[in-house]
Amino acid sequence: MIPVCRLADLPRGEAFRLETVPPVAVFHTDEGELFAIDDTCTHQDASLSDGWLEGCEVECPLHASKFDLRTGAVDAPPARLPVRTHQVLVEDGMVYVLLCDTPPPLPPCAAARVVGAAE
Amino acid sequence: MRAVTVVGASLAGLSAARALRRQGYDGRLAIVGDEHHRPYDRPPLSKEFLAGEISEAALALEAEGEELRADWLLGATAVGLDRRDRSVRLADGRTVRSDGVVIATGAAARTLPGAAGLAGVHVLRTLDDARALRQDLLLGGRLVVIGGGFIGAEVAATAHGLGLDVTVVEAAPTPLAGPLGGTMAAAVAALHADHGVRLLCGVGVAALSGGRRVDAVVLDDGRQLPADTVVVGVGVRPRVEWLAGSGVALRDGVECDAKGGTSIPGVVAVGDCAAWYDPTAGAHRRVEHWTAARERPATAVAALLSGGLATPEPPRPPYFWSDQYGVRIQFAGHAGGADSVTVEEGDPADRSFVAVYRCGGRPVAVLGMDRTRPFTRWRRQLADSAATPAAGAP
């Protein structure tokens, strides 16, 4: 379980980027729900926590593919692959995520950089 | 409505077809497109695709297994529209009759007189254009880009990345001053010099020289720029020639109301070919950007299906991006009416900043370089303030 931030520091309509590898985006929707998904868009290297949050969807800040925060599903290209979803917990006013353990579908360029960095 | 024809099988046409099905339209759907390709994405044609970083398959705009229950008439050019029965005439003599027509024929690259037939001279609008240009860029050597707009700048950046010696020629004193305003346009144009790409401004092109293949660009002032390859990036013209005499009102593109409706009932227009009425500006505006071609068809389709009765949400302010030399440029709104520009974050000298354009103190546009998060905040604020007309304005 990874601590994210205090719930009080994540107002509704806002997102927090957790600098894990790969990074995770935690959203607090206008309706008051919390969701966590992979932060990196599956199209190119955009951070979904920078995106446009509306209801239970976040629109990629670059090319407008929309990801469903509940399922990780993408609506239409340019992004083609879903993002992973992670579990969010709140304990004593603190937000935590529990990372899912399937491998992430990274966009080709970000994947190349991760590989490059490992060398 | 039992039959709808979409003319133009690219982003705006595909988005219209999707919107029709999503909004419950269950009738016949024909999609006419003069290219032989399934809908593909154009922005990468000057960026990742031209650089050879992604394949043609990655350009597909349709999702895996997406099924729109449409008759795709590809490789078919529309040559006329008959207003009486809304039938679309095709170049091969066929006609497609329907109750509703969506015009989505986009735009074509402008060319230079005298460039036809000279090998090594390119425009960039289609996949076929991009394939041909890439072939020539792989030969290396000297590239001259005519026109310093977004496409020209992106091609220059990509070709520089491929190791070519690149010169950009721009007739205006600063490229992009129209969309970005003078000050900020200069900050964006400085990217060329940062990377050792020559930018010549305020000078026109007199001629292209060469025998079978181009060998130089001759400037108005007599200078000769030796060139192995030339890209002409001097803007686009809406592809509305096929509507001449149809009764569909044309101006710079198809003249539309604020929901995409044309002068003919049952006919709407979307994407790069359409000049929608913009109530905030009090004028018709043709928007040549990807996001408008993707978003606005939903509004036009709602109007089409309801016979113009639906009152859809007003479109978001126009938004576009451009990627040059690894720098991400984003812009939203209209810079035209602004009386001030202020840098809100970062510094143009660092090529990383957000600048806000205001008119009488009210934000009307925002420009970002490598600052996606604050840019998106401002973009959203622009959209919210466009949706709620000036509270407390005099």
Ligand SMILES: Cc1cc2nc3c(=O)[nH]c(=O)nc-3n(C[C@H](O)[C@H](O)[C@H](O)COP(=O)(O)OP(=O)(O)OC[C@H]3O[C@@H](n4cnc5c(N)ncnc54)[C@H](O)[C@@H]3O)c2cc1C
């Ligand atoms: C190289 C390049 C890079 C770009 N980069 C960016 C970017 O970074 N950011 C951004 O916001 N925008 C960018 N754009 C712009 C964006 O791609 C366009 O706004 C978008 O493609 C418009 O979509 P559309 O469907 O309206 O028109 P188009 O994509 O032009 O499609 C129109 C289609 O209709 C077909 N057609 C035309 N006439 C007929 C006819 N008579 N009969 C049948 N079919 C017809 C055409 O062949 C074409 O397939 C770029 C464009 C290009 C070319």
Ligand code: FES
């Ligand atoms: S980077 Fe997200 S849609 Fe392109």
